Amino acid sequence: DTAVSQTPKYLVTQMGNDKSIKCEQNLGHDTMYWYKQDSKKFLKIMFSYNNKELIINETVPNRFSPKSPDKAHLNLHINSLELGDSAVYFCASSQGGARNSPLHFGNGTRLTVT
Amino acid sequence: KNEVEQSPQNLTAQEGEFITINCSYSVGISALHWLQQHPGGGIVSLFMLSSGKKKHGRLIATINIQEKHSSLHITASHPRDSAVYICAAFYGGSQGNLIFGKGTKLSVKP
Numbered sequence: 001d002t003a004v005s006q007t008p009k010y011l012v013t014q015m016g017n018d019k020s021i022k023c024e025q026n027l028g029h030d031t032m033y034w035y036k037q038d039s040k041k042f043l044k045i046m047f048s049y050n051n052k053e054l055i056i057n058e059t060v061p062n063r064f065s066p067k068s069p070d071k072a073h074l075n076l077h078i079n080s081l082e083l084g085d086s087a088v089y090f091c092a093s094s095q096g097g098a099r100n101s102p103l104h105f106g107n108g109t110r111l112t113v114t
Numbered sequence: 115k116n117e118v119e120q121s122p123q124n125l126t127a128q129e130g131e132f133i134t135i136n137c138s139y140s141v142g143i144s145a146l147h148w149l150q151q152h153p154g155g156g157i158v159s160l161f162m163l164s165s166g167k168k169k170h171g172r173l174i175a176t177i178n179i180q181e182k183h184s185s186l187h188i189t190a191s192h193p194r195d196s197a198v199y200i201c202a203a204f205y206g207g208s209q210g211n212l213i214f215g216k217g218t219k220l221s222v223k224p
Contacts, residue, residue, distance in 0.1 A: 041198065041216070042214065042217075043200065043202075043214040044214065045211055045212060048211075055209050056209065088155065090157060092157075097210075098145065098147065098162075098202075098204050098212045099145050099210060102147065102161075102162045103159050103212075105156065107156050108155050108157075110155075
């Protein structure tokens with residue numbers, strides 16, 4: 001059983017489109033995250049949710065909107081996609097936050113905007 | 115400014131060598147994570163520590179709070195250890211944040 005699964009694995013789309021990436025964890029964790037890894041492989045937090053509530057919202061364009069219908073799911077919706085949004089997006093989860101426990105990552109979604 | 119610096123950026127080793135990757139950070143961290151990113155892109159958590167030393171198989175992680183420094187050691191390195199190793203420091207309290215280093219790309223040659 002996959003612990004943190006995100007779909008799709010690859011996403012190729014044109015500028016201006018709206019797309020979503022889904023993430024689900026079956027570990028019973030209370031905290032979920034979205035990270036962005038740029039072309040230089042640098043990871044950066046985008047959002048963090050604890051028990052469905054937004055905890056961290058870094059400086060991310062408001063075209064990015066996370067949604068957590070329950071604590072096992074954290075989806076990422078992106079409006080009006082731009083070339084600069086091309087990156088690998090990782091979902092992750094932990095119990096009690098990264099201060100207290102290790103992160104479990106999904107396999108990533110490679111987004112290419114053309 | 116909360117920063118995480120890793121060195122070296124790239125590392126090539128022969129199979130069997132002892133490897134050390136270094137990570138330094140600013141004051142005030144609550145925890146430090148070591149992650150491994152496989153060539154295929156997946157990320158795995160290796161260690162989370164706030165003091166002392168942890169060991170798992172051939173991997174050892176240490177942290178020196180006073181010196182604001184952590185190291186990841188790999189003993190008897192093997193080509194399958196080839197990956198990017200990422201250090202990440204947790205700054206802040208309950209609403210704190212992980213700040214990532216830029217990673218160390220390790221290549222172990224047979």
